[in-house]
Amino acid sequence: MKRLIFALLVFSxxxxxxxxxxxxxxxxxxxxxxxxxxAAADGQTxxxxxxxxSDSINAYVDNFYGVALKERYNVTLNRVPVADAADYINxxxxxxxxxxxxxxxxxxxxxxxxxxxxxxxxxxxxxWAQAIPNSAFVDWGNxxxxxxxxxxxxxLESPWSSxxxxxxxxxxxxxxxxxxxxxxxxxxxxxxxxxxxxxxxPGPGAFQGTRFVKGALFEISGDAAQWGTVDExxxxxxxxxxxxxxxxxxxxLWREGETYPKDEYxxxxxxxxxxVDFSITQAIVGAGALIDEGLVPTTSRAxxxxxxxxxxxxxxxxxxxxxxxxxxxxxxxxxxxxxxxAAQVLPENGFGLGFGIDVTRVTDPDQVxxxxxxxxxxxxxxxxxxxxxxxxxxxxxxxxxxxxEEGWRENVLIGQ
Amino acid sequence: xxxxxIWIALLAPLLTLGLFALSKGWxxxxxxxxxxxPEAFSRLIxxxxxxxxxxxxLLLAVLVSLLSLIIGYPAARAIGTQDFPAKKYxxxxxxxxxxxxxxxxxxxxxxxxxxxxxSGTPFGIILAxxxxxxxxxxxxxxGVFARYDENYEYQALALGASPTRIFFAITLHLxxxxxxxxxxxxxxxxxxxxxxxxxxxxxxxLTLPVLLFSAVSGGNPTTISALSLxxxxxxxxxxxxxxxxxxxxxxxxxxRI
Numbered sequence: 001m002k003r004l005i006f007a008l009l010v011f012s013x014x015x016x017x018x019x020x021x022x023x024x025x026x027x028x029x030x031x032x033x034x035x036x037x038x039a040a041a042d043g044q045t046x047x048x049x050x051x052x053x054s055d056s057i058n059a060y061v062d063n064f065y066g067v068a069l070k071e072r073y074n075v076t077l078n079r080v081p082v083a084d085a086a087d088y089i090n091x092x093x094x095x096x097x098x099x100x101x102x103x104x105x106x107x108x109x110x111x112x113x114x115x116x117x118x119x120x121x122x123x124x125x126x127x128w129a130q131a132i133p134n135s136a137f138v139d140w141g142n143x144x145x146x147x148x149x150x151x152x153x154x155x156l157e158s159p160w161s162s163x164x165x166x167x168x169x170x171x172x173x174x175x176x177x178x179x180x181x182x183x184x185x186x187x188x189x190x191x192x193x194x195x196x197x198x199x200x201x202p203g204p205g206a207f208q209g210t211r212f213v214k215g216a217l218f219e220i221s222g223d224a225a226q227w228g229t230v231d232e233x234x235x236x237x238x239x240x241x242x243x244x245x246x247x248x249x250x251x252x253l254w255r256e257g258e259t260y261p262k263d264e265y266x267x268x269x270x271x272x273x274x275x276v277d278f279s280i281t282q283a284i285v286g287a288g289a290l291i292d293e294g295l296v297p298t299t300s301r302a303x304x305x306x307x308x309x310x311x312x313x314x315x316x317x318x319x320x321x322x323x324x325x326x327x328x329x330x331x332x333x334x335x336x337x338x339x340x341x342a343a344q345v346l347p348e349n350g351f352g353l354g355f356g357i358d359v360t361r362v363t364d365p366d367q368v369x370x371x372x373x374x375x376x377x378x379x380x381x382x383x384x385x386x387x388x389x390x391x392x393x394x395x396x397x398x399x400x401x402x403x404x405e406e407g408w409r410e411n412v413l414i415g416q
Numbered sequence: 417x418x419x420x421x422i423w424i425a426l427l428a429p430l431l432t433l434g435l436f437a438l439s440k441g442w443x444x445x446x447x448x449x450x451x452x453x454p455e456a457f458s459r460l461i462x463x464x465x466x467x468x469x470x471x472x473x474l475l476l477a478v479l480v481s482l483l484s485l486i487i488g489y490p491a492a493r494a495i496g497t498q499d500f501p502a503k504k505y506x507x508x509x510x511x512x513x514x515x516x517x518x519x520x521x522x523x524x525x526x527x528x529x530x531x532x533x534x535s536g537t538p539f540g541i542i543l544a545x546x547x548x549x550x551x552x553x554x555x556x557x558x559g560v561f562a563r564y565d566e567n568y569e570y571q572a573l574a575l576g577a578s579p580t581r582i583f584f585a586i587t588l589h590l591x592x593x594x595x596x597x598x599x600x601x602x603x604x605x606x607x608x609x610x611x612x613x614x615x616x617x618x619x620x621x622l623t624l625p626v627l628l629f630s631a632v633s634g635g636n637p638t639t640i641s642a643l644s645l646x647x648x649x650x651x652x653x654x655x656x657x658x659x660x661x662x663x664x665x666x667x668x669x670x671x672r673i
Contacts, residue, residue, distance in 0.1 A: 049619055052627075053634020055459075080619040081630040091618050094523075098530035104618040265635025273444035294441035295636060 029326050031131045038073060040326035045076040047324070048316075048331065049088040050109035052081020053265070056293045056350030064343055065334060073334075075327045084205065089114045092123050092319045103321035106328040111207060111314050112149020115157060116398060118317065125318035125325060129158040132329055134336035137357035143228070143394060145313055149207075150228075150398030157315035158332045161344060161353035163282035164311035164392060165211050165304075166383050168290075172299035174277060181306045183219045187245065191252040196277045198254035198270065200261050201413065202405045208264050208280055211310050213404050214396055217242050218308040227396035235403060243411035250412065260413075265295070272296045284354035286382035288347030302383040309391040313356060338367040342374040347381070430648070436641035456642035466627060466646070473607060473623040474650060476538065480545040481553075481602035485595060487546065488553035492598075495554070496561020514551045518611050521547065526615040536620030544616040545609055549602040556601055560594030596658050604651055 029040035046069070052058055058081060066077040082088055088108055095103045110118070118124050129135060138159055140146055146153050169179060180186040190197040200209030218224040221238040250257035254276050261267040264280065271279035272295060279296065283289055286302025316335065318328045334340060336357055344351040359371050375385070396404075436442065437456055439449030460466045491510065495503065513521065525544050526535065534540030568590065572582045588595070610625040617626075628643045 047619075051633065052630035053632070053636075055631075055634070055636060055639050080622070081627065082619060083629040083633040087614060088619065090615075094526050095530055095618075098527050098535075100530050100535075104536055104620055263633075263635075265633075269635055269637075272441075275444075293636060294439075294638060297441065297443060 031128060031329075034133055037326050037329050041324075041330045042074050044324040044327035045078050046106045046327035046331050047078045047080060047104060048107040048109070048328075049080045049082055049091075049105050051083075051085055052079075053083065054289075054293070054350075056289050056352075060344065060349050060351040064340060064349070065331060068334060068340070069327075069331060073327075073330050075330055077331070085110060085114050086205065089117055092118065092321075093121055095319075095321055096121060096123050101321055102323040103319050104323075105319050106322045106324045107331055108317050108319065109160065109314065110157065110317055112151060112312075112395075112398065113204065113207065113401070115148045115153075115315065115317065116151050118319070119151065119154075119156060123320055124156040125320045125322060125328075127155050128318065128329060129153070129155045129332075131155075132158065132333040132336070134333045134357075137336055137338065137341075137361045139358035139361065142358070144311065147395075147398075148313070148315060149395060149401055153315070157317035158336065159313045159356035160316050160335050161351070161356045162284070162311060162313050163353050164284070164388055165208070165215065165309045166281050166283075166286060166302045166388075167304065168271065168279040168281055168287045168296065168300050168302050169277060170271070170297055170299050171301045172297065173274075176301075176303070179303055183216045183245070183305070183308075186305075187249040187252075190249045193277065194252050195254050195256075197252070198257075198260055198267070198276050200263060200267055200280070202408045203262075204405065206263055207401075208282065209260070210401060210404050210408075211395075212280065213242070213246070213408055214400065215305070215308045215310055216245055217396070217400075217404070218310075218393060219305075220245055224308055224310075224393035224396075227400060228394065230397050230399050235400070239403075239407055240411075243407065243415070246408070246412045247415070257412075268295050271300075283352040284345050284382065284388075285347040285352040285378050288379040288381040289350055289352035291381055292347060292350065301381050304383050304387050304391045307391050308393050309388070310395050311388075311392045312395050314353070338362050338364070338371055342367075342370045345374050346377060347379040430645075433641045433645055433648075436637045437645055440638055442637070456638045460639075460642055460646065465622065466624075466643075469622045469624045469627050470646065470650075472538075472621060473625070476541060476545065476621075476623065477603045477606040480542055480549055480606035481599040483542065484546055484549045484553040484602040485557075485599050488550055488557055488598065492554045492557030493561050496558040497564060497566060510554050511551050513547045518548065522611050522615040525612065526618075529616045530618075535616060536618045538621060540616050541613055541621055544612040545606040548609070548612070549605045552601040552605060553598040556598035557591075557594055560591055560598075564590065600654065600658060603654065607651060 029036040031037065048061075050061070058079065061079055062077070066079070069075040069077050080088075085108075088105055089110075092103065092105055092108075108114075130138075130140060135158065138145060145159055148157065167179075180189040186197070199212045200206050202210035202213050214227075217238060218227065220241050221227075221234075226234060254270065261270060267276075267279045268290060270276045279300075281287060281290065281302055283302075287296055287300035290296045291298050291300055316332050318325060318332070322328055338357065338359075341355050341357050341359075343349050345354060355371075359368075359375075362368055362371060378385075435449060438452040438454060440451070440453060440455065442449040491506075494500070495506065522544075525547075529535035529540045529544070532540075534543065568586050569582050572586050577585065608625060609623075610629050613621065613623050613626055617623075619626075624643070624647050628640070628647055631639045631643050
């Protein structure tokens with residue numbers, strides 16, 4: 001009996017020792033008074049959950065934001081690398097279900113799919129994105145910014161960077177003149193080169209594939225803007241033509257269209273190992289960051305079609321139960337600093353996605369110079385800026401996301 | 417000849433991993449990497465996050481194996497040496513965690529851990545890991561106990577040895593190979609646990625498998641191979657170190673006297 005009591009004692013001591021340390025009372029701050037936010041953030045650790053599959057992005061985050069946070073604001077960055085953004089969405093949703101008030105997540109890198117989920121669950125810290133000082137650089141009037149995958153942002157998240165759909169080819173294998181420049185061209189090219197093209201299967205977590213199919217919807221219907229609002233009749237009119245388009249050249253695809261790569265990295269690997277001739281990217285530096293990471297050949301270059309290349313922004317959001325909101329705000333603000341916006345587009349820094357801010361809103365001459373200098377040094381693996389601008393279109397309204405994914409699955413993957 | 421084939425079958429995948437880990441931008445149709453560089457390893461080893469993940473994973477796995485042995489020992493002894501009513505159902509209860517999909521129990525455990533404040537704590541993760549490791553330790557130890565002759569203990573008792581002395585001098589001595597195998601099982605299962613660590617740890621405790629899965633999602637063969645080799649090293653070293661025990665039939669306790 002004595003031994004049992006002893007064992008229980010040890011057990012409860014272990015429990016007590018391991019119980020989570022309650023955060024020292026979160027200092028109060030007033031968002032309207034930025035100094036009070038900085039004071040509250042002083043000494044905090046901001047836990048940033050983000051997809052951690054890219055060494056170069058991880059290094060960029062640690063070396064740029066991590067160092068600056070510590071030096072300037074005495075904030076420690078704890079970057080949590082996760083295999084899939086859905087994992088931390090689940091964490092936040094589980095915390096909601098369990099009623100946890102001091103959540104593990106302070107900041108999250110999310111895109112429209114996850115944003116929609118968290119917004120519906122009402123788990124996002126509200127009314128902050130336009131209150132942080134550097135949001136003055138953000139063009140909140142731009143529908144591409146105030147809507148995320150078509151869903152109104154409503155001050156619940158703040159932009160980090162921009163992305164635009166592009167293709168990658170290997171300049172050692174192909175001549176720039178022989179590249180397809182439209183979806184119509186692409187189908188012809190694919191059947192002239194059987195097995196040398198494939199795309200990412202559209203579906204949850206594979207938005208790049210969905211985006212590729214949406215581009216075809218835009219081109220076939222001849223207009224991107226009309227898809228900005230949901231219109232069932234329009235969808236019923238054009239979607240069968242889109243499935244026709246994909247089914248027509250399905251057998252010309254890699255493995256005759258029976259299977260498709262599931263994400264960008266599988267496609268990069270097929271491309272790098274000479275199984276197919278095109279990959280895709282969303283980065284402003286084109287293939288630059290991928291070359292540096294050794295994922296694609298050094299002769300890889302990016303290009304776009306003449307039109308219908310969907311561009312959008314990606315964001316950071318704060319869960320409503322975040323333990324260190326002040327530090328998360330400081331980090332979200334730092335991300336928008338022109339100095340770091342310039343750093344993130346340079347291929348050698350490893351991030352490579354585009355500006356989240358509107359550079360014309362920056363007035364400080366030194367900062368303007370830094371931004372211009374960055375734009376001039378995107379590297380030779382980037383798509384020429386004028387091609388990017390000419391082909392840029394906004395995304396379709398958010399319900400089309402799942403309509404495209406389900407329609408493609410039923411009519412192209414399984415059907416016919 | 418047969419031995420050589422086995423060695424090739426065992427080592428070939430490791431060599432491929434090694435080549436990938438030392439390469440950068442190694443693509444088909446190049447038969448070998450154009451250049452070998454230890455860059456990936458030096459990057460991982462100089463990264464405090466990776467080092468901490470290795471140490472944390474090791475500590476967790478060792479603690480989980482010890483606790484599994486301590487908790488599993490009485491159950492295994494009862495099942496292996498006694499006959500009692502409803503023994504079948506006790507077996508079933510112990511084996512349930514191996515039958516139910518980990519995701520199903522993981523989600524529940526995650527909520528439970530959040531409610532009890534154990535989420536994100538090493539202790540919570542240890543408890544979570546014990547769920548899948550326990551069936552294996554009990555199963556292995558029960559097999560050992562089935563052939564265990566309790567008369568050695570009675571003999572010692574008759575000669576006046578204290579229960580503590582009997583445990584250390586007789587029981588532990590006779591069971592050592594079986595305990596090593598059972599502990600090794602628990603270690604391996606805990607060491608390779610991804611889902612439960614993620615669900616109960618909520619990202620606050622980063623183990624090597626969590627880093628590995630995150631790297632795999634990025635598809636960089638160099639990083640993935642280097643991390644995989646780091647992941648493989650401790651189990652391989654431990655198996656090599658305990659090969660003396662593993663070589664013997666862990667069920668035969670008599671031969672050791």
